[in-house]
Amino acid sequence: MHVIAVTNQKGGVGKTTTAINLSSGIALRGKKTLLIDIDPQGNATSGLGIDTRKLERTVYNVLLNPEQINDTILNTSIDNLYILPSNADLVGAEIELVTVEKREFRLKNAINHLMNFDYIIIDCPPSLGILTLNAIVASKSLLVPMQSEYYSLEGLSRLLKTIKMVKKELNPSIEIIGIVLTMYDSRNNLAKCVFEEIKNHFGEKLFNTIIPRNVKLSEAPSHGQPIFTFEPNSRGSISYQLFVNEFLERSKHY
Amino acid sequence: MHVIAVTNQKGGVGKTTTAINLSSGIALRGKKTLLIDIDPQGNATSGLGIDTRKLERTVYNVLLNPEQINDTILNTSIDNLYILPSNADLVGAEIELVTVEKREFRLKNAINHLMNFDYIIIDCPPSLGILTLNAIVASKSLLVPMQSEYYSLEGLSRLLKTIKMVKKELNPSIEIIGIVLTMYDSRNNLAKCVFEEIKNHFGEKLFNTIIPRNVKLSEAPSHGQPIFTFEPNSRGSISYQLFVNEFLERSKHY
Numbered sequence: 001m002h003v004i005a006v007t008n009q010k011g012g013v014g015k016t017t018t019a020i021n022l023s024s025g026i027a028l029r030g031k032k033t034l035l036i037d038i039d040p041q042g043n044a045t046s047g048l049g050i051d052t053r054k055l056e057r058t059v060y061n062v063l064l065n066p067e068q069i070n071d072t073i074l075n076t077s078i079d080n081l082y083i084l085p086s087n088a089d090l091v092g093a094e095i096e097l098v099t100v101e102k103r104e105f106r107l108k109n110a111i112n113h114l115m116n117f118d119y120i121i122i123d124c125p126p127s128l129g130i131l132t133l134n135a136i137v138a139s140k141s142l143l144v145p146m147q148s149e150y151y152s153l154e155g156l157s158r159l160l161k162t163i164k165m166v167k168k169e170l171n172p173s174i175e176i177i178g179i180v181l182t183m184y185d186s187r188n189n190l191a192k193c194v195f196e197e198i199k200n201h202f203g204e205k206l207f208n209t210i211i212p213r214n215v216k217l218s219e220a221p222s223h224g225q226p227i228f229t230f231e232p233n234s235r236g237s238i239s240y241q242l243f244v245n246e247f248l249e250r251s252k253h254y
Numbered sequence: 255m256h257v258i259a260v261t262n263q264k265g266g267v268g269k270t271t272t273a274i275n276l277s278s279g280i281a282l283r284g285k286k287t288l289l290i291d292i293d294p295q296g297n298a299t300s301g302l303g304i305d306t307r308k309l310e311r312t313v314y315n316v317l318l319n320p321e322q323i324n325d326t327i328l329n330t331s332i333d334n335l336y337i338l339p340s341n342a343d344l345v346g347a348e349i350e351l352v353t354v355e356k357r358e359f360r361l362k363n364a365i366n367h368l369m370n371f372d373y374i375i376i377d378c379p380p381s382l383g384i385l386t387l388n389a390i391v392a393s394k395s396l397l398v399p400m401q402s403e404y405y406s407l408e409g410l411s412r413l414l415k416t417i418k419m420v421k422k423e424l425n426p427s428i429e430i431i432g433i434v435l436t437m438y439d440s441r442n443n444l445a446k447c448v449f450e451e452i453k454n455h456f457g458e459k460l461f462n463t464i465i466p467r468n469v470k471l472s473e474a475p476s477h478g479q480p481i482f483t484f485e486p487n488s489r490g491s492i493s494y495q496l497f498v499n500e501f502l503e504r505s506k507h508y
């Protein structure tokens with residue numbers, strides 16, 4: 001079972017868009033896939049067409065009672081794709097978990113109760129707090145979406161420091177499977193500079209597939225669908241198809 | 255003294271870009287202005303050319319010892335603009351503040367020690383945790399930058415709920431001064447739909463000035479400057495100049 005956290009504390013870099021389209025793409029290739037939404041915004045949940053206000057149970061309940069995970073997972077409109085949903089209740093967990101025993105291992109405990117999933121993808125909030133720590137501790141590898149912009153580049157070194165700390169103290173086997181550039185505008189000089197910078201520092205970690213800015217990707221969530229069923233011939237869909245292929249190839253070695 | 259928090263828990267909507275350019279624009283009109291960076295990412299700090307790794311003291315120290323605020327404020331390259339800087343140390347505060355007395359009032363206490371600023375602008379992180387709560391409690395009004403996209407619209411109702419709760423329990427005088435649309439692409443149908451939706455629900459709260467997507471705005475922080483000094487004739491600079499005018503006019507009534 002592959003467990004991958006999609007994380008970057010910089011906001012708006014395409015974590016949710018990548019988590020939804022990666023998990024859907026893997027499911028559409030016949031692998032049983034679980035998408036875990038551990039962001040109180042609940043964007044991965046609503047982006048797949050589930051009403052976050054009507055949920056009886058969410059990942060919040062699971063963090064407090066890990067053994068309940070199998071009763072909290074929902075189907076989605078995509079074959080082979082399941083979701084552990086989230087909503088605003090999760091904001092309470094950040095405070096409540098501070099005083100709980102082994103608070104960083106709650107999600108990992110919960111995942112141990114799961115059976116026969118091939119891939120688990122975790123969509124993280126834009127922070128390095130207790131929820132993201134739970135995701136990193138529960139994962140075997142990390143996928144880092146990034147925009148080709150100054151603040152994103154700045155945030156990367158901070159993220160790498162945190163990952164080093166987690167690797168030393170909480171999860172020795174964690175590795176970065178790769179960095180994927182999103183919302184890339186090839187006419188933009190800054191984007192090219194940042195791209196060169198990342199290629200120099202992180203070479204083989206950078207995925208070859210680059211996701212361009214494509215309005216269909218920002219329209220798909222309002223229809224509750226991944227890009228592959230919303231607009232299959234768009235540049236967004238084609239680039240995420242290539243990314244899923246490249247990702248699956250690379251994940252064989254993790 | 256006007257105290258305004260720039261907040262939206264949705265990531266990447268232009269909070270920092272708006273906080274830097276609003277505070278600079280106000281300072282360039284001759285008003286003594288303080289920009290408070292309460293985001294552990296420290297983007298407002300580095301976006302004004304200050305190295306976040308070389309700071310001896312930050313807003314983190316001030317939250318633990320509010321009376322030290324005057325010794326922690328730095329000059330910037332802009333006349334009349336000062337900054338209370340931030341860096342990654344602030345991540346520790348989220349855990350440490352949980353057990354502290356009146357934890358939501360630390361920043362408000364600190365601001366009470368300040369003298370003769372005309373405007374204080376607070377750049378918030380993309381979350382509704384203890385740091386954003388401190389900013390909302392310390393403020394008289396809230397400025398909400400928003401992208402014209404589905405997830406941003408979804409997040410707005412959540413933000414309004416939180417503000418209602420804070421108004422009832424922690425800061426009865428807080429008001430939303432307005433919502434400003436950022437990175438707006440007028441060729442994009444989704445953007446037009448979201449714009450209409452916000453106009454219908456929030457009418458007079460929506461600022462008339464709309465900030466277009468403009469690459470110069472994303473280049474300016476890598477030069478440590480606000481848009482007005484980096485590229486004064488760009489669409490980004492012109493639209494933020496208009497926004498500062500509209501904002502100052504409106505803030506007279508708060």
Ligand SMILES: Nc1ncnc2c1ncn2[C@@H]1O[C@H](COP(=O)(O)OP(=O)(O)OP(=O)(O)O)[C@@H](O)[C@H]1O
Nearest residue numbers: 011012013014015016017126183213214218265403
């Ligand atoms: N390649 C793309 N082209 C155009 N728009 C995109 C693309 N990827 C994401 N978007 C849009 O950009 C915004 C930010 O993306 P998204 O919400 O996935 O980022 P995020 O990192 O999950 O944000 P947060 O930090 O708030 O969790 C969304 O409105 C999304 O629809």
Ligand SMILES: Nc1ncnc2c1ncn2[C@@H]1O[C@H](COP(=O)(O)OP(=O)(O)OP(=O)(O)O)[C@@H](O)[C@H]1O
Nearest residue numbers: 011149265266267268269270271380437467468472
């Ligand atoms: N009007 C604009 N046109 C083009 N790029 C912009 C514009 N406004 C902001 N940006 C860029 O978009 C990215 C997101 O903006 P910014 O960092 O200000 O958002 P934020 O809400 O502060 O993000 P976070 O949630 O991480 O704090 C940055 O790389 C910034 O340079």
Ligand SMILES: [Mg+2]
Nearest residue numbers: 015016039043
């Ligand atoms: Mg997200």
Ligand SMILES: [Mg+2]
Nearest residue numbers: 269270293297
């Ligand atoms: Mg910011």
